[in-house]
Amino acid sequence: MPTNKNALTRYKYLDEMLSDRHHFYDIHDLTEKCNEKLIDAGFPEVSQRCIEKDINYLEYDPFYAEIERYRVNGHRCIRYKNPSFTIFRKELSEEESNLILEVLNTIGQFDGLAHFEWLDCFKIGLGLKKRPRIISFSNNPYLQNSNLLGVLFDNISNQVVIKLEYHTFTDKEAREIIFHPYLLKQYNNRWYLIGAADNDGKILNFALDRIDAVTALPEVKYKPCNEDLAERFEDIIGVTLYEDRDVEHILFWVSNHSKDYVGTKPIHGSQCQYKNEKDEEFRRQYPSLDEGAFFSIDCIPNYELIRELCSFGKELIVLSPSSIQDDIFNRIKSMLDSYSVVRI
Structure with missing residues (x-):
């Protein structure tokens, strides 16, 4: 491949890393990461001396990049003095601008959050005028620690390891964990951080309202x-995954009052409604359940599943397996006992 294309490719990768404010790169890091990307793109590796010359070249005509050298933990790191500087400039087309404006307006639910100030600046820069929203998402304005959304989004998108300080509902004592954040997931109007523990790589989730502090650790390798x-959550409802449990085939009946609701808003992606011969078979097996409809889902049992099934009250009855039927029966019995004590 021509040398000039190789050089342009190196400049592109260096430009990205020199503007990065979430990691500390010395010349060894820049060389290593640049070579990784060159190999992926089908180019040969280059020497550290070549990268040094590239950086020096960027400081002069035609780029005139202001590059600063500074020390972190004994390493001589390198970056652009201005993080918004880039040697590549491209004007957006009208079509691209319109599309971005629509996207920004759609994700406007994040307005006002810490670390999302760039969203407002971006809108101003593109000339976006205030206008009524035409799409509205479910949002909890009283969510505790919602300000962490922006901080965590920033760390995930820039692949920065963090130290989490958190507590559980049952134990108020603060705990700490070094964490590799991967995903922010919303469920039931609460936000959860999904990622891996640094010590064993185990995938964990933390509700944002249980997190007390987040500290970026850019010196730790991500x-x-x-x-x-996405596949991890395919077999469950909510965010709690028990890796030692198997997928269960759950059969349930839904009354006439709720069957259309359940049919148009499935409890789980695997949901199936039985009709014709299979429906007749179940009606012979369960003669007391007249009318209504029979459904099934295939997922791993967890707290969220039981809560979801219980939320329909008498309109939904789990028929199998017996383990889930027992969980729901015991929960209902416990509720009845509690109400029996306080009922006037």
Whole structure:
């Protein structure tokens, strides 16, 4: 491949790293990461001396980049003096501008959050005028620690390891963990941080309202997630995954009052409604359940599943497996006992 294309590719990767304010790169880091990307792009590796010459070249005509050298933990690091500087400039087309404006307006639910100030600046820079929203997402304005959303978004997008200080509902004593953040997930109007523990790589989740403090640790090497987290949540409802439990086939009946609601808003992605011969078979098996409809889902049992099934009250009855039926029965019995004590 031509040398000039190789050089342009190196400049592109160096430009990204020199403007990065979330990591500290010395010349060894810049060389290593640049070579990783060159190899992925089908180019040969280059020497550290080559990268040094590239950086020096960026400081002169035609780029005139202001580059600063500074020390962190004994390492001589390198970066652009102005983090917004780039040697590559491209004007947005009208179509691109309009698309970005629509996206920004759609994600406007994050307005006012710490670390999302750039969103407002971006809107101003693109000339976005205030206008009524035409899409509204479910949002909890009283969510504790919602200001952490911006901080965690920033750390995830820039692949920065963090130290979490947190507490549980049952134990108010603060705990600490070195954490590799991967994903922010919303469930039931609460936000959860999904990531891996630094010591053993185990995937964990933390509710934002249980997090007391977040400290960035850019000096710790970030370990990217080696699995598709979307697949991890395919077999569960909510965010709690018990890796020692298997997927269960759960059969349940729903009354006429709720069957259309459940049919159009599935409890889980695997939901199936039985009709024709299978429906007739279940009606012979459960003669007391007239009308209504029979459904099934395939997922791993957890707290969120039981709570979701219980939320329909008498309109939904779990028929199998017996383990989940027992969990719901015991919860209902406990509720009845509690109400029996306080009922006037």
